[in-house]
Amino acid sequence: MKADEKSAGRRSRAVAAKRTLIVNAALTLFSQFGLQGTRIEQIAELADVSKTNLLYYFPSKEKLYLAVLQDILTVWLIPLRALDNGLPPLEAISHYIRLKLEVSRDYPRASRLFCLEMLQGAPVLRGELEGDLHQVVDEKAQLIRRWIGEGALAETEPYQLIFMLWSVTQHYADFASQVEVLTGKTLQDPEFFSETLASIQQVIIGGLRPR
Amino acid sequence: MKADEKSAGRRSRAVAAKRTLIVNAALTLFSQFGLQGTRIEQIAELADVSKTNLLYYFPSKEKLYLAVLQDILTVWLIPLRALDNGLPPLEAISHYIRLKLEVSRDYPRASRLFCLEMLQGAPVLRGELEGDLHQVVDEKAQLIRRWIGEGALAETEPYQLIFMLWSVTQHYADFASQVEVLTGKTLQDPEFFSETLASIQQVIIGGLRPR
DNA sequence: GTCTATACAAAGATAGAC
DNA sequence: GTCTATCTTTGTATAGAC
Numbered sequence: 001m002k003a004d005e006k007s008a009g010r011r012s013r014a015v016a017a018k019r020t021l022i023v024n025a026a027l028t029l030f031s032q033f034g035l036q037g038t039r040i041e042q043i044a045e046l047a048d049v050s051k052t053n054l055l056y057y058f059p060s061k062e063k064l065y066l067a068v069l070q071d072i073l074t075v076w077l078i079p080l081r082a083l084d085n086g087l088p089p090l091e092a093i094s095h096y097i098r099l100k101l102e103v104s105r106d107y108p109r110a111s112r113l114f115c116l117e118m119l120q121g122a123p124v125l126r127g128e129l130e131g132d133l134h135q136v137v138d139e140k141a142q143l144i145r146r147w148i149g150e151g152a153l154a155e156t157e158p159y160q161l162i163f164m165l166w167s168v169t170q171h172y173a174d175f176a177s178q179v180e181v182l183t184g185k186t187l188q189d190p191e192f193f194s195e196t197l198a199s200i201q202q203v204i205i206g207g208l209r210p211r
Numbered sequence: 212m213k214a215d216e217k218s219a220g221r222r223s224r225a226v227a228a229k230r231t232l233i234v235n236a237a238l239t240l241f242s243q244f245g246l247q248g249t250r251i252e253q254i255a256e257l258a259d260v261s262k263t264n265l266l267y268y269f270p271s272k273e274k275l276y277l278a279v280l281q282d283i284l285t286v287w288l289i290p291l292r293a294l295d296n297g298l299p300p301l302e303a304i305s306h307y308i309r310l311k312l313e314v315s316r317d318y319p320r321a322s323r324l325f326c327l328e329m330l331q332g333a334p335v336l337r338g339e340l341e342g343d344l345h346q347v348v349d350e351k352a353q354l355i356r357r358w359i360g361e362g363a364l365a366e367t368e369p370y371q372l373i374f375m376l377w378s379v380t381q382h383y384a385d386f387a388s389q390v391e392v393l394t395g396k397t398l399q400d401p402e403f404f405s406e407t408l409a410s411i412q413q414v415i416i417g418g419l420r421p422r
Numbered sequence: 423g424t425c426t427a428t429a430c431a432a433a434g435a436t437a438g439a440c
Numbered sequence: 441g442t443c444t445a446t447c448t449t450t451g452t453a454t455a456g457a458c
Contacts, residue, residue, distance in 0.1 A: 119323050181333070
């Protein structure tokens, strides 16, 4: 383009905006139909650009898929990293459940795409699981062990506890259609969100309270 | 074929056996790559039949997919139907957790395909969810309500409890790759199975115990 | 950067011989 | 029932004009 170095900033912003638009559309479709199940043309249509134009921004479907996954990983580790010892143990866990359920409510597509990746054996994210995620999880497992040692928490296998926290919260994103068929409700409904949060917290915290 | 009516039984059995073989291979691949992500040729290869021959038994990929899903649904409702009042409430739930975790261990592919179907908004199974599943779940929700009324269980929203039971057990099938990366273990490992079962039962049952 | 046209490959499905 | 050959559609990606 005619833009010289001085206008690179403006150009970059425009390019970035379009890339974001495409990634967003891609997230919608990839999370529903997977990599193979999504056609480039569908994404282009949803993002309101031409197929050719999309391929100008992302040279191949795989590259686009990768870009989407990297994007959601950023969001992914936030709640777990936030699980710290700034609060009393049971409150910290209670708070974590809220954060994670908010992720299910606010980023359901990201949650579902993550799930899809796991179902397939994490072909793309395996590296990140073994690196970043593993490290954070180990760290938090230590924290939980300390809490148990201090008698603030019932005896539990830390990993198992983490899996439980993940699963019960993530369920409302991944199985949203089932939840909706059976209850007629979504986490978007504030009352249903509160009821869900309260139920999970009640059972889990109740089960973790030391006797 | 030359078989007359009298040998129809034998022929039927042979046909049924081959159909089973194909459905089994299809389950493996569909559960990993979904409907669109799986090629007929892959299934044929895994089932050790030719592509053309597979298409003789199942006229199209969609028909095969449907056959697979119908097969897994049979397995699906068994544990929930078995949740009854033959036992004291907390023991009944404890037993249900075991059954459901055994399903995750013994039918991981079916669990994952079910998950995949839900992720996509249940395009194929929606009807079954609204019919069969809805009915059984309503029935069990009533049962749980009765238990709560009798003071045998802490106050909880029955649907939320059912979702919790589903999610914590199903997680070990759907997110098996994540579990394996983080712990190095599978439910196939008897010790890990026991540890998992005990952890879930401890937390959930502890949280459900009336105060 | 965006478009039209098109090359190229993959995959589902069918025809017809045996 | 099973095979070989083939048709047809669809989808990814590129070429080249503007």
